[in-house]
Amino acid sequence: MSLDTLYHVNTPEGISLRLSPAGPVPRMLAWMIDILIRLAINAVMFSVLAFMGNTGMGIGLIISFLLEWFYPVYFELYKNGQTPGKKAFNLYVTMENASPITPAASVIRNLLRFVDFLPFFYGFGFVSMMISNRFQRLGDLVASTVVLHKALEHNVLDEIKADPITPPVSLKLNEQQALIRFYQRRPYLTDDRADELAKLTGPLLDKDDPAPASRLMGISSWIMGNR
Amino acid sequence: MNLNEVQANIRLRNPWEAVDLGFSMVQKWWKAIYIPLAILTFGIGIPLFLIVPEGEFWIAGVVFWWLKPLFDRLVLHIISHKLFNEELTSWQALKALPSLIWNTGFFQTMTFRRFSLSRGFNLPLWQLEQLRGDPRASRQNILHIASHSQAIWLTIGLWLIEVILSLSLFVLLFLFLPENIQRDFFDNLFGKSVDYARWLDILNYCFYVVVVTAVHPFYIAGNFALYINRRTQLEAWDIELDFRKLASRLKQASQPLISILFVMFFTGSLLLSPSPSYAESTENITTDIEYLNDTRLTSDKSDDVIKEVMLTKNLDDKEISHRWIKKEKEEKKKDIDLDFWDKLKALLEPTAKVFGFIIEFGLWLLIAFGIILLIYFRDRWMYLFQGKRKSKDEYQSPEVMFGMDVRPESLPQNIVDEARNLWQSEQHREALSLLYRGALIRLINQEKVKLQNSHTEGDVLKHASLKLNDTKQGYLKSLTAQWQLIAYAHRSPSESDMQILFDRWAIDFAFDTNAKTTKQGERDE
Numbered sequence: 001m002s003l004d005t006l007y008h009v010n011t012p013e014g015i016s017l018r019l020s021p022a023g024p025v026p027r028m029l030a031w032m033i034d035i036l037i038r039l040a041i042n043a044v045m046f047s048v049l050a051f052m053g054n055t056g057m058g059i060g061l062i063i064s065f066l067l068e069w070f071y072p073v074y075f076e077l078y079k080n081g082q083t084p085g086k087k088a089f090n091l092y093v094t095m096e097n098a099s100p101i102t103p104a105a106s107v108i109r110n111l112l113r114f115v116d117f118l119p120f121f122y123g124f125g126f127v128s129m130m131i132s133n134r135f136q137r138l139g140d141l142v143a144s145t146v147v148l149h150k151a152l153e154h155n156v157l158d159e160i161k162a163d164p165i166t167p168p169v170s171l172k173l174n175e176q177q178a179l180i181r182f183y184q185r186r187p188y189l190t191d192d193r194a195d196e197l198a199k200l201t202g203p204l205l206d207k208d209d210p211a212p213a214s215r216l217m218g219i220s221s222w223i224m225g226n227r
Numbered sequence: 228m229n230l231n232e233v234q235a236n237i238r239l240r241n242p243w244e245a246v247d248l249g250f251s252m253v254q255k256w257w258k259a260i261y262i263p264l265a266i267l268t269f270g271i272g273i274p275l276f277l278i279v280p281e282g283e284f285w286i287a288g289v290v291f292w293w294l295k296p297l298f299d300r301l302v303l304h305i306i307s308h309k310l311f312n313e314e315l316t317s318w319q320a321l322k323a324l325p326s327l328i329w330n331t332g333f334f335q336t337m338t339f340r341r342f343s344l345s346r347g348f349n350l351p352l353w354q355l356e357q358l359r360g361d362p363r364a365s366r367q368n369i370l371h372i373a374s375h376s377q378a379i380w381l382t383i384g385l386w387l388i389e390v391i392l393s394l395s396l397f398v399l400l401f402l403f404l405p406e407n408i409q410r411d412f413f414d415n416l417f418g419k420s421v422d423y424a425r426w427l428d429i430l431n432y433c434f435y436v437v438v439v440t441a442v443h444p445f446y447i448a449g450n451f452a453l454y455i456n457r458r459t460q461l462e463a464w465d466i467e468l469d470f471r472k473l474a475s476r477l478k479q480a481s482q483p484l485i486s487i488l489f490v491m492f493f494t495g496s497l498l499l500s501p502s503p504s505y506a507e508s509t510e511n512i513t514t515d516i517e518y519l520n521d522t523r524l525t526s527d528k529s530d531d532v533i534k535e536v537m538l539t540k541n542l543d544d545k546e547i548s549h550r551w552i553k554k555e556k557e558e559k560k561k562d563i564d565l566d567f568w569d570k571l572k573a574l575l576e577p578t579a580k581v582f583g584f585i586i587e588f589g590l591w592l593l594i595a596f597g598i599i600l601l602i603y604f605r606d607r608w609m610y611l612f613q614g615k616r617k618s619k620d621e622y623q624s625p626e627v628m629f630g631m632d633v634r635p636e637s638l639p640q641n642i643v644d645e646a647r648n649l650w651q652s653e654q655h656r657e658a659l660s661l662l663y664r665g666a667l668i669r670l671i672n673q674e675k676v677k678l679q680n681s682h683t684e685g686d687v688l689k690h691a692s693l694k695l696n697d698t699k700q701g702y703l704k705s706l707t708a709q710w711q712l713i714a715y716a717h718r719s720p721s722e723s724d725m726q727i728l729f730d731r732w733a734i735d736f737a738f739d740t741n742a743k744t745t746k747q748g749e750r751d752e
Contacts, residue, residue: 003255004236005247012524012532023247025384025449089243099539119402123395126388130445133254135247149244169477178469185463197467202474 007134009097017098020149021134024126026089027147033085038067069110076106082150090150096134098148105143112139160186164226165218168204176223183220186213230468232312237465240456242377249452253444256309260302260444263317267301267324268443272436284428288435295443296336299350300327302447307355310455327354345371347450348378374457378450385446389438396434624671625680629714631664635672638665643732650729655719662728663710666703669737674699684711702728702735 005023008016042064049056075083081092081101093101093109116125116137125137134146162183171179186194191213198205198212204219205212230237235248253260272291279287304323308315327333332353336346343349349367352358358366371378459465524532536542601608626634639645642665649658667687670676674694678687684707692700706728709720 002236003234003248003251004238005244005251006236012529012536014524014529020244021247022243023250024388025246025381026243028384028387029380090241099542118395119398120395121391123391123399126392130250131254135250149241149247152241169480171473172476174469175473175476178466178473182463182466182470185466188460189463193462197463197470200467200470200474201477203477204473 005135019098019146020151021136022089022091022147022149023135024129026091026149027086027129027135028122028126030083030085030089030091033088034071034083037084038071041067072110073103073106076101076110077103086147090152091147092150093145093147096144096146101145105145109139109143109145112142115139154184156184160217162214162217162221162226164222165215166222167219171223179216179220179223183217183224186217229311230464231471233468234310234312235452235455237455237459237468239459239465242374242453242456245374245452245456246377246381246449247452248456249448249450250445252306252310252448252452256306257444259309259315259317259320260305260448261440263305263320264298264301264444265440266317266321268298268436268440271297272432276432282425282428284432288432291432291436291439293337293341295439296333296341296346297324297328298439298443299336299347299447300324300331300333300354302444303350303354303451306444306448306451307351310451330354330357332359344382345375345378347382347446348374348453350447351451351454369461370454370457373460374453378453381446381449381453385442385449389435389442392438392442393431393434396438397430400430625678628667628678628680628682629684631660631667633664633667633671635668638668642737643729647729650725656713658725659710659713659720662732663706666706666736670694670703673739698735702731706736 006018006020008018010016042060045063046057046060049060052059072083075081075086076093079087081094086092093106095101095105113125116122116128116139118124122137125139128137128141129135132141134140136146140146160183182197189197194213195211198216201216205215209215235252240248268291271294272287275287275290276284301320301324304327305315305320331350332340336343336353340346348370352363352367352370356363356366624633626632639661642661646658646661646665649655649661667678670687670691671678674691676687676691676694678690682690688700688704688707691703695703705724709724709728712718712720
């Protein structure tokens with residue numbers, strides 16, 4: 001069993017979703033962006049409401065309270081689980097089974113910030129995140145939510161044109177995927193390293209192929225669908 | 228370094244995911260990491276505490292902080308061995324310390340590199356790749372292209388976590404004190420015999436040592452994983468692993484009886500001793516990422532589960548919407564008795580066609596007849612369009628006002644002279660009437676005031692004021708006043724008033740406004 005941060009959720013169709021929980025450091029940095037945004041909003045709001053005297057202060061305090069507690073709830077429910085800070089770090093909040101976060105769960109996990117915040121600036125929250133398998137703070141554990149890394153979409157790189165070569169043997173799915181990855185990442189590899197990698201495929205290429213990388217690129221190109 | 232032995236799933240991650248992988252390493256190998264590390268940190272922390280003079284524990288804190296690179300090396304030594312599946316006892320790890328100090332650029336890190344924010348990320352170059360000088364610098368530059376900012380933020384982030392956790396321990400201690408002694412806890416316990424500040428100092432130091440011991444492995448492991456991820460990116464380790472599996476499967480397929488041996492040495496090899504030859508059999512190739520679940524349900528069962536899941540609120544995407552749709556009546560009729568209608572249709576079709584033709588022809592005739600009628604009687608209706616336009620656009624000037632003929636033809640050549648004559652022959656009423664009539668005619672024809680025979684003198688004045696300038700309007704006013712006086716009150720105006728009216732006629736009233744203004748304009752220039 002090789003180590004990974006991933007955990008799997010099995011759908012009834014037999015597909016296993018790979019979910020990647022996010023650890024304390026990116027979450028802390030995302031939180032810092034959010035608190036800066038809230039501070040900025042508060043600063044603007046109070047300086048405007050200051051003209052209204054005590055009434056303004058009262059309104060300001062109420063809005064500030066709502067902002068502090070329901071800012072994350074709003075973004076989690078209506079912006080795909082992403083506060084602006086989380087969006088900046090490609091994180092999002094979901095239920096543990098990767099379904100969209102429910103209103104109840106969102107409220108619970110954000111009200112329990114109070115507990116995570118103890119004893120000093122998320123002290124318990126950090127300990128909980130460092131200990132738990134899925135980097136959950138206490139609020140996450142209670143609401144059974146989790147903060148995940150959003151899988152980034154990779155563009156298909158098709159810079160290098162290689163004449164397609166039919167592979168000499170039939171390849172399994174994961175082997176085909178490896179060849180496609182080789183094809184896509186070829187522009188980022190040095191020529192030497194590409195040759196070295198290509199030779200590792202052994203029987204797939206001739207032993208004394210003068211340019212193993214380009215031949216493998218041909219095979220990969222065929223697998224990519226170029227015929 | 229044997230990549231086949233790697234204990235973590237090697238795949239391309241985004242940098243923060245890689246940092247999290249490092250955190251997972253600490254969680255998984257915590258025993259192997261924390262025991263030797265705690266021995267080292269407390270082994271240094273306690274003597275420091277004893278050496279430093281009382282009240283100066285901040286010095287111990289600073290020294291302990293300064294020695295962090297030493298802890299770096301131990302943790303990295305342990306984690307790197309663990310990652311490539313080499314068991315390491317605590318004693319072995321600690322025994323490696325002297326060589327770690329001598330062979331890893333320790334003294335540079337302790338001096339001018341101590342404040343580097345990417346210390347942890349650069350460490351594998353010194354310790355695992357054993358690079359020095361220019362090659363190290365250029366390699367470091369390459370590695371920094373993609374993960375440097377994450378390395379820096381990781382340092383800052385974990386430093387903040389250290390601070391937060393130390394302060395948390397303080398607050399926690401305070402929280403757990405019984406309420407009645409909480410307020411003057413330090414006073415009662417230590418206040419009289421011991422200095423308050425000293426105890427704060429001691430607790431501060433102890434908490435710091437504990438927190439650094441707890442947090443430091445996360446820092447090094449996070450950086451190490453970041454480094455591994457960067458090399459995976461540069462050297463395609465994930466692809467290498469998959470290609471090796473591919474090769475071994477193909478070889479196995481062609482030579483099933485011979486087990487294949489292969490050894491992998493890495494250029495710029497990470498670990499000092501290459502591992503022994505490693506025989507790999509097909510059973511070992513199980514590290515594929517499983518996209519499919521092993522325990523797949525039967526289709527009936529999975530159907531049930533899907534139905535159940537789809538009932539949850541989130542996925543129940545039903546909604547009711549209302550809109551108007553045209554009823555399709557014809558189709559319904561057809562549905563009633565298709566055969567009957569077909570028969571009827573077949574029966575009636577020829578007759579219907581003849582009738583249809585006749586009716587159509589008749590209709591065309593009717594239209595043609597209608598058009599002929601319209602043309603023949605065009606005079607009856609064409610005026611409707613013209614008439615309307617006329618009545619709208621054209622203004623018919625009245626011929627009679629106040630019982631006076633106001634056609635221009637009815638006027639004598641010289642109104643003023645004629646009126647003077649009438650006045651002198653005591654025909655006052657006629658004189659004024661002539662003058663007023665002349666004014667009206669002038670208003671209608673020259674000034675284009677739209678007067679109608681229903682207007683009173685007041686209306687005339689009102690309408691005239693829109694077109695006339697002040698002088699003309701003034702004259703008209705006084706003329707009207709005199710006229711009204713004689714016409715309705717039967718009182719003759721005075722001689723002098725009449726003389727003014729006669730004299731000012733041409734000067735104030737009966738002239739062409741445009742001509743005069745242009746003249747004035749010329750004079751002004």
